[in-house]
Amino acid sequence: MTVTGQVMLRLQVNFKSGLPVYLQLVEQIKAAAASGTLQHGEPLPSIRPLAEELRVNRNTIAKAYAELESLGVIETIPGKGCFLKQNTSPFRAKVRAEMLAEPIDALIVQAHHLQISEANLLRLVKERLVEFEAQRQKADAKSKEKAA
Amino acid sequence: MTVTGQVMLRLQVNFKSGLPVYLQLVEQIKAAAASGTLQHGEPLPSIRPLAEELRVNRNTIAKAYAELESLGVIETIPGKGCFLKQNTSPFRAKVRAEMLAEPIDALIVQAHHLQISEANLLRLVKERLVEFEAQRQKADAKSKEKAA
């Protein structure tokens, strides 16, 4: 049984990608949280076994978890483990919206250079949104089934 | 007269930001191209004067321009200068759309962690799109006026 087996979490690292391993893990776990694959309160794989399974140093995992904690995504209790936090942002609604302006602009610029029209960009965003929604539905069903 | 004065291009670097200077310039020039502030065929500021104005090394500018050339955004003719290229992507439409999937997903994940609803995310994207469109209109008007 893999250490990631208990939760429907599939973590993998790509050493050839320029992106640092610990950031790859941060991205994957943030995505899992957003898609409902990881539900709040659920424990993350513990550092040492996960490090062994991924063939990575323990501190690389620790760094990923530390980063996630500073982002407010997980909560770590020394001696017990790391757990997914309830998703809450400490900022006011307006500030949160402003924080998205930069990444949105970056996306628009990239779409322009790929010659994707504005209409098509919007369509693609909508497509990905329904995809995420579907994943969340599936994940919620799974977690209910487990609770029963 | 500043070297960036001929075109309506305002370049600036922030040394405190973690982002390397040359990448800041890449981003700004890509954005200028996308918003029409820089029109295809227009020359970019030449390396040495721009370096002096921004108080950075010549090679930092050169690196930014080299990066832009490898991205296909500009064309550089040794001895003459660097010019904004016609915006064309070498890929087929389907591939180009697929290239946007990753950044779109990243945006959706970030929106989730900022507790921005899907509807609000879409609204924000639309808002930024009309903003870009307005800038392009303004830039086109300016370039027509100059041609006359």
Place this chain on the structure above:
DNA sequence: ATAACTGTCATACTGTCCTATGACAGTCAC
């Protein structure tokens, strides 16, 4: 209390990224 588990921290090594310097090569006006 012991053992086996959890995460944490200080430290050091290593490679790479960023920037800077100086010499070089093409273009153009005179």
Place this chain on the structure above:
DNA sequence: GTGACTGTCATAGGACAGTATGACAGTTAT
């Protein structure tokens, strides 16, 4: 051809990011 401009390349130094090792501290079951 000379001089002033364009971009290019090789090289080197300094800083930092990424990773690795080992010792440490809290939690839990036996």
